[in-house]
Amino acid sequence: MTHRGRAEMGHAAVKRTTVLAAGAFLVGGVTYLAAEAVAALGWTDRPYSYARNNISDLGIPDISPLHAVMNTGFVVDGTLFLLAGLGLSVLFEGRARWIVAGTSVVHGVGSIVVGLAHASVDGASTPHAVGAGMAIVGGNLVLLAAGRYGGRVGAPRWYTVGSATAGVAGLVGLALFLADTGILGGGTFERISVYTIIGWEIVTGATILVKRRLSELG
Numbered sequence: 003m004t005h006r007g008r009a010e011m012g013h014a015a016v017k018r019t020t021v022l023a024a025g026a027f028l029v030g031g032v033t034y035l036a037a038e039a040v041a042a043l044g045w046t047d048r049p050y051s052y053a054r055n056n057i058s059d060l061g062i063p064d065i066s067p068l069h070a071v072m073n074t075g076f077v078v079d080g081t082l083f084l085l086a087g088l089g090l091s092v093l094f095e096g097r098a099r100w101i102v103a104g105t106s107v108v109h110g111v112g113s114i115v116v117g118l119a120h121a122s123v124d125g126a127s128t129p130h131a132v133g134a135g136m137a138i139v140g141g142n143l144v145l146l147a148a149g150r151y152g153g154r155v156g157a158p159r160w161y162t163v164g165s166a167t168a169g170v171a172g173l174v175g176l177a178l179f180l181a182d183t184g185i186l187g188g189g190t191f192e193r194i195s196v197y198t199i200i201g202w203e204i205v206t207g208a209t210i211l212v213k214r215r216l217s218e219l220g
Contacts, residue, residue, distance in 0.1 A: 019090075020214075086207075087105070174194075179192045
């Protein structure tokens with residue numbers, strides 16, 4: 003096989019990996035939101051509050067009838083995010099590749115731990131708390147990395163600026179959640195720190211897939 007032939011095969015493999023990664027991001031984000039909504043609707047004795055209740059409350063067996071749905075959502079989204087992040091990291095070179103891959107693994111593993119080591123009515127266990135920290139910090143660092151390095155692989159300006167802004171907002175939301183200011187319900191600030199990641203997943207996946215489809219039509 004000629005050098006050109008090998009290069010074309012390699013380029014095709016990267017394209018396939020990128021599309022699969024985009025699909026994983028999209029499915030993971032939608033799965034998470036769906037699992038959260040279903041688990042919240044399962045609260046029959048008292049209504050679940052997105053503003054006051056922590057997200058992890060949905061995964062506690064003693065108070066959440068559909069806790070398995072939420073915990074499965076954590077695991078599925080974490081797994082897909084990890085795989086997608088590793089898949090897209092091949093688009094980058096040098097330090098950028100390792101940063102994108104590393105932060106994706108931190109977030110993915112953290113989310114999986116959150117689902118497997120659920121919280122309790124007495125509070126979060128050490129594994130759950132560590133997993134939540136990994137998921138939130140790692141995920142928002144992925145967004146910052148996308149903002150910093152996305153332009154190198156052809157990402158538009160609106161995407162890199164939006165990614166960086168969302169990453170900063172997510173980390174600020176985490177800080178306010180930990181500060182327990184009482185300004186808003188704890189669930190509000192926690193969701194700011196998490197929804198930045200979920201929203202970025204969905205936007206990233208959809209943007210890549212739409213761009214690929216348009217290039218095929220063109």
